[in-house]
Amino acid sequence: MQAYKVADPGDLIKLDAMENPYTWPESVKTDWLKRLAEVELNRYPDPAADLLRQSLRKNMAVPDSCELLLGNGSDELIQIILIAVAKPGSTVLAPTPSFVMYKLSAEMVGLKFNAVSLDQKDFDLDLQAMLAAIEQHKPSVIFLAYPNNPTGNLFNRDSVVSLIEQSDALVVVDEAYYAFSDQTFMADLDRYDNLLVMRTVSKLGLAGLRLGLLIGKPQWLAEFDKVRLPYNINSLTQTSARFVLENNEFLEGQTRQICEQRSALYQAMNDLSDLDVWPSSANFLLFRASKMSADKVFQGLKQGGVLIKNMDKASLMLSGCLRVTVGTEEENCIFLSTLKSILKLG
Numbered sequence: 001m002q003a004y005k006v007a008d009p010g011d012l013i014k015l016d017a018m019e020n021p022y023t024w025p026e027s028v029k030t031d032w033l034k035r036l037a038e039v040e041l042n043r044y045p046d047p048a049a050d051l052l053r054q055s056l057r058k059n060m061a062v063p064d065s066c067e068l069l070l071g072n073g074s075d076e077l078i079q080i081i082l083i084a085v086a087k088p089g090s091t092v093l094a095p096t097p098s099f100v101m102y103k104l105s106a107e108m109v110g111l112k113f114n115a116v117s118l119d120q121k122d123f124d125l126d127l128q129a130m131l132a133a134i135e136q137h138k139p140s141v142i143f144l145a146y147p148n149n150p151t152g153n154l155f156n157r158d159s160v161v162s163l164i165e166q167s168d169a170l171v172v173v174d175e176a177y178y179a180f181s182d183q184t185f186m187a188d189l190d191r192y193d194n195l196l197v198m199r200t201v202s203k204l205g206l207a208g209l210r211l212g213l214l215i216g217k218p219q220w221l222a223e224f225d226k227v228r229l230p231y232n233i234n235s236l237t238q239t240s241a242r243f244v245l246e247n248n249e250f251l252e253g254q255t256r257q258i259c260e261q262r263s264a265l266y267q268a269m270n271d272l273s274d275l276d277v278w279p280s281s282a283n284f285l286l287f288r289a290s291k292m293s294a295d296k297v298f299q300g301l302k303q304g305g306v307l308i309k310n311m312d313k314a315s316l317m318l319s320g321c322l323r324v325t326v327g328t329e330e331e332n333c334i335f336l337s338t339l340k341s342i343l344k345l346g
């Protein structure tokens, strides 16, 4: 195994991790600090985070038939699900390329991970190949990132429904980028007992809090709750998340700005010759320089003061690809002009 490595950004403009680039209004910050000062750090947190779960239930339109389980980021929820289903012979299925933690966490708990390639052209699900893999491997869990990371697209909705309907597996629809896509399977939870919806506040603008949520039928969540460590959501996170949910207008404004910037950045990149860029329903764009290696583009940007993510080695299908997070207008301008000068130098 290898430890999960994160690049040190130093003074670089950080467009590598799908973070929200904006800061908080001063008045919101002041009110938040007042709330934090009331937290009793000598006491353990509320073990079930009841108040926070109530706020999240309202804010995220969780169906009445469903329960909510919180994790220290959705990374922890992925691990909890996998620990709960891990028994000799169990397997996990996900399309590839997709979010790396599905595979890493599956293998960490001794599960066999099977990956099915996405369609090379538009990165959509290859439904026939997925169904064949389900038939062959009888997975316990299927992970679908919706929108997908690192490709940015939403899978065909009917294909996702087919997978839910035609398999006995638990299907986890990972909606980490929900805020930027507005597409969700939340309302479908009522209809399917094997569906779970996962969200996180990270990409929304609260990556530092480490808070993810899993929504599904109470019978499932009761099983997952057995392998959750006590007090996994700390007091500062519980209090901060509740505060933000009560004062979330500023975050909604920031999300709209990010979506506007995404369109502008996509247009500008799409206008460049020798550059392929894929449409995105998330807060990042996948792109490829057709006449230059990803390493060269990555290093050139770094020298120009911008850190993005090189996806070249992540999968064969992503050969030559890089992923850039949508930043502020100013950050995107610097990224664009640096990229243009690199492409021109050839």
Ligand SMILES: *Cc1c(COP(=O)(O)O)cnc(C)c1O
Binding pocket: 072, 073, 074, 075, 076, 099, 145, 148, 149, 174, 176, 199, 200, 201, 202, 207, 210, 211, 212
């Ligand atoms: C970033 C990301 C996550 C992890 O989110 P955390 O809540 O920060 O752990 C999960 N799924 C996908 C698809 C992601 O891109």
